[in-house]
Amino acid sequence: MNTPCRTHENHDTITFAESECSDGMCCFTCVIPPGNKHVGFFKYLRKGGTASPYVKLLVTSEGYKDELYDACKFLNFIISQDAAKPHLKMDLRCSIYKSRPSQCMGYPDQAGESVYQKISGPCIFNEYTAPRAYHKLVYKREWKAFYAILDHADAIRSLCAHEEPSVARSLILGAKGVVRAAISVGRDERDYLLIPIQNETRNILYVSEKHQPIVTIRQAYSRWEEKIQNNLKNHYRDEWESRLKSAIETEEKDAGKRGDEDTTGNLE
Numbered sequence: 678m679n680t681p682c683r684t685h686e687n688h689d690t691i692t693f694a695e696s697e698c699s700d701g702m703c704c705f706t707c708v709i710p711p712g713n714k715h716v717g718f719f720k721y722l723r724k725g726g727t728a729s730p731y732v733k734l735l736v737t738s739e740g741y742k743d744e745l746y747d748a749c750k751f752l753n754f755i756i757s758q759d760a761a762k763p764h765l766k767m768d769l770r771c772s773i774y775k776s777r778p779s780q781c782m783g784y785p786d787q788a789g790e791s792v793y794q795k796i797s798g799p800c801i802f803n804e805y806t807a808p809r810a811y812h813k814l815v816y817k818r819e820w821k822a823f824y825a826i827l828d829h830a831d832a833i834r835s836l837c838a839h840e841e842p843s844v845a846r847s848l849i850l851g852a853k854g855v856v857r858a859a860i861s862v863g864r865d866e867r868d869y870l871l872i873p874i875q876n877e878t879r880n881i882l883y884v885s886e887k888h889q890p891i892v893t894i895r896q897a898y899s900r901w902e903e904k905i906q907n908n909l910k911n912h913y914r915d916e917w918e919s920r921l922k923s924a925i926e927t928e929e930k931d932a933g934k935r936g937d938e939d940t941t942g943n944l945e
């Protein structure tokens with residue numbers, strides 16, 4: 678990705694609609710195999726959603742190559758004005774929700790590497806909103822995610838159906854944190870509008886017994902031991918247990934220190 682160029686800045690961030698799973702991150706990364714093979718031949722012939730031709734998920738972390746993910750063919754990406762507040766909101770929805778493939782229905786309670794594996798895990802948005810200490814231990818890096826929207830009138834028209842494209846584009850560009858950047862996709866380089874994905878869990882996480890926000894490493898490990906342990910073994914080999922223990926100790930020591938501070942940030 679080339680260095681982003683910042684345009685005029687507005688005051689409001691683009692938030693997600695206040696409903697379950699409005700972030701749709703797993704429909705870019707976790708559930709879909711290459712070529713959308715999970716949906717089967719006949720469903721594949723059906724009309725696709727608005728996201729896949731125009732929107733990508735960009736993941737950046739300092740010192741690592743940027744990662745770019747394509748959307749599932751059936752994902753709808755909708756940007757609209759919030760009637761109550763003067764800002765934009767995004768809603769990502771499956772256009773074949775009732776007949777979505779079994780991998781999608783089972784995710785994230787069955788988040789194994791294959792359909793035969795039944796490992797439950799936190800979903801990708803759940804991990805995105807987890808504390809920094811969790812990112813550093815389980816991913817060995819902190820990461821930030823953006824929705825990258827092709828900067829083209831057809832794209833804006835398709836995603837913001839209720840606005841005039843030039844008006845919608847100015848509103849997107851004017852929102853807080855949005856930048857314009859050139860991204861190489863294959864041999865082509867094209868301009869995209871990058872919308873930062875906020876770290877907010879309110880009303881977004883699908884809340885089931887197995888699918889709760891990550892608060893601490895200890896809590897996440899006790900809930901999703903098998904999945905997290907696999908990651909740790911991949912990263913740290915024989916040292917995984919000592920790394921886990923030390924990360925939990927550090928996190929709890931830091932939480933203890935914060936508890937000893939008064940509201941002004943001074944030690945009591």
Ligand code: SF4
Pocket residue numbers: 697698699700701702703704784785800801802803881882883
């Ligand atoms: S909250 Fe989790 S399960 Fe729901 S769309 Fe986002 S990543 Fe997928």
Ligand code: SF4
Pocket residue numbers: 703704705708709716749750751752753770771772773774777778781
């Ligand atoms: S079929 Fe629907 S739920 Fe499954 S990845 Fe595609 S958009 Fe998401």
